[in-house]
Amino acid sequence: MTLARPVRHWCKIPPEYSSLSVETWKNASLPPDADGDTQSQCFRYEPPLPLTVNVSGNRTMVPCDNGWDYDLGSGVLSIVSEWDLVCGRSWIKTLLDAAYMLGGVVGSPIAGIMADNVGRRPVLVISVFLLVVAGIALPFSITLTLFSILRFALSAAAASTLVTSLVLLFEVTDTQHRAQFCGFAVAGALLTGTVYHELVYGVIYNWKSPKSLTWCPPVDWSWWCTSWTSRPA
Numbered sequence: 294m295t296l297a298r299p300v301r302h303w304c305k306i307p308p309e310y311s312s313l314s315v316e317t318w319k320n321a322s323l324p325p326d327a328d329g330d331t332q333s334q335c336f337r338y339e340p341p342l343p344l345t346v347n348v349s350g351n352r353t354m355v356p357c358d359n360g361w362d363y364d365l366g367s368g369v370l371s372i373v374s375e376w377d378l379v380c381g382r383s384w385i386k387t388l389l390d391a392a393y394m395l396g397g398v399v400g401s402p403i404a405g406i407m408a409d410n411v412g413r414r415p416v417l418v419i420s421v422f423l424l425v426v427a428g429i430a431l432p433f434s435i436t437l438t439l440f441s442i443l444r445f446a447l448s449a450a451a452a453s454t455l456v457t458s459l460v461l462l463f464e465v466t467d468t469q470h471r472a473q474f475c476g477f478a479v480a481g482a483l484l485t486g487t488v489y490h491e492l493v494y495g496v497i498y499n500w501k502s503p504k505s506l507t508w509c510p511p512v513d514w515s516w517w518c519t520s521w522t523s524r525p526a
Contacts, residue, residue, distance in 0.1 A: 296371060296372050296500045297371055297372050297373050297378060297389075298369050298371040298373065298500070299371075299373065300363045300364060300365070300369050300371060300373050300374045300379075301334070301363070301364035302334050302361045302363045302364070302373075302374070302379050303319055303323055303332065303333075303334055303357075303361065303362055304322070304323065304335075304336070304337040304357035304359065304361060304362075305359045305360040305361050305362045306318045306359075306362065307359050310322075315362070318341075319332055321338075322338050322341035323337055323338070324336055324337070333354075334361075334380065335356060335357060336354045336355065336356055336357065337355060337357060338352040338353070338354060338355075339354070339355040360377060370499045370500060370501070371500045372386075372440070376437045376440075385437070389440075389441055389444060392441050392444055392445045393444045393447075394448070395445065395448075396444065396445040396446065396447065396448025396452070397448045397449065397451070397452040398452075400450065400452035400456075401452045403449075403453065404416055404420065404452065404453035404457050405456060408457055408460065413457055413460060413461050413464070414461075416453065416457050417454065417457040417458060417461065420450050420454040420457060421450075421454055423446060423449075423450035423453075424447065424450040424451055424454055427443050427446040427447040428447060430443055431443045431444065431447060432500075432501035458478075459475065459478065459479070462474060463475055
């Protein structure tokens, strides 16, 4: 998931050690990672090593029980740091991916059924509207549950928009040029979408900003489809 850019993190400093600097806390309280070259991002020593006393003996490693702090100095702000999707909570990222994919699986057949019953253009207009609403609302999600629901809705609306647009294109083109037009539309969408996606996420590291931009190309294309197909022949 591109929204879940990895962010360097470590166990949050407990209130009783709040006077310590970050570097002092990390050097005193974080065990080395498996490679031995970096500090653990998911465990800390218990008790933390006092700074003025030479403590001998083994200390217990315990999971971060007070949350995490993140290295936001690089400008990276992702859903990982927004909702602590690290260590024992990293599995939630997989669940969010599944919810997004499920939205596309659900949206496509529903769009097809509705398009056959109420018409292509109404379904396309509704899909574009939902795509815009979900795309605008997503960066303002205040809870992980709301974020997941909006991602599901965004995926369903995007799938519905793309399927209905392609069906409209298929129906309005003549038989002789249908394969070329539809093939170009699919290939062009995949190519431009990939390039646009990489450009946006390559230069913007705040997940809220690029997410508001990714639904712009399909909205422009789909709105053009609804306007063009409504013109008299």
